[in-house]
Amino acid sequence: MEVIQSFTIDHTHLKPGIYVSRQDKGFTTFDLRITEPNKEPAVAPAAMHSMEHLMATWFRNSSVKDDVVYVGPMGCLTGMYIVMTGEYSVEDMRELTIQCLSWILSQESVPATTPETCGNYLLHDLPMCQWESRRYRERLQHDFHSEYATLQVTLEEGMVFADA
Numbered sequence: 121m122e123v124i125q126s127f128t129i130d131h132t133h134l135k136p137g138i139y140v141s142r143q144d145k146g147f148t149t150f151d152l153r154i155t156e157p158n159k160e161p162a163v164a165p166a167a168m169h170s171m172e173h174l175m176a177t178w179f180r181n182s183s184v185k186d187d188v189v190y191v192g193p194m195g196c197l198t199g200m201y202i203v204m205t206g207e208y209s210v211e212d213m214r215e216l217t218i219q220c221l222s223w224i225l226s227q228e229s230v231p232a233t234t235p236e237t238c239g240n241y242l243l244h245d246l247p248m249c250q251w252e253s254r255r256y257r258e259r260l261q262h263d264f265h266s267e268y269a270t271l272q273v274t275l276e277e278g279m280v281f282a283d284a
């Protein structure tokens with residue numbers, strides 16, 4: 121797999137899809153872009169929280185569970201990060217994510233939504249999470265994007281912008 125250096129992404133030309141944002145220290149960070157940033161509404165916090173529980177549960181029980189390092193939402197609420205060890209391509213992650221989203225669409229509850237298992241157990245919205253999952257699956261199947269447009273941003277001498 122080609123090594124991609126840390127770079128800054130132009131969010132004004134960013135379509136929903138799956139992108140590699142970092143490859144370092146043996147880990148690959150996949151950006152699962154669910155919505156088009158700043159052009160359509162971001163995922164609502166409760167729906168994103170449910171998606172985190174469901175997606176993490178699916179990936180951590182899947183055939184690739186031993187290589188899953190981290191699953192968590194982007195602070196901007198437009199997507200999810202999945203950090204993997206091992207060799208995975210964007211195409212591999214596309215197939216896995218489609219399976220994951222199909223499983224989410226079949227669920228009738230969100231796992232681990234008690235005060236003992238979640239830091240904000242009332243902040244969940246399964247119907248809206250499934251609405252987002254259905255649309256994202258559709259996009260992964262029929263309107264897939266995986267090439268980031270890069271942008272040079274300099275903050276201060278010797279400092280680079282990072283959002284993850």
Ligand SMILES: [Zn+2]
Pocket residue numbers: 169173237238239240241
């Ligand atoms: Zn939680």
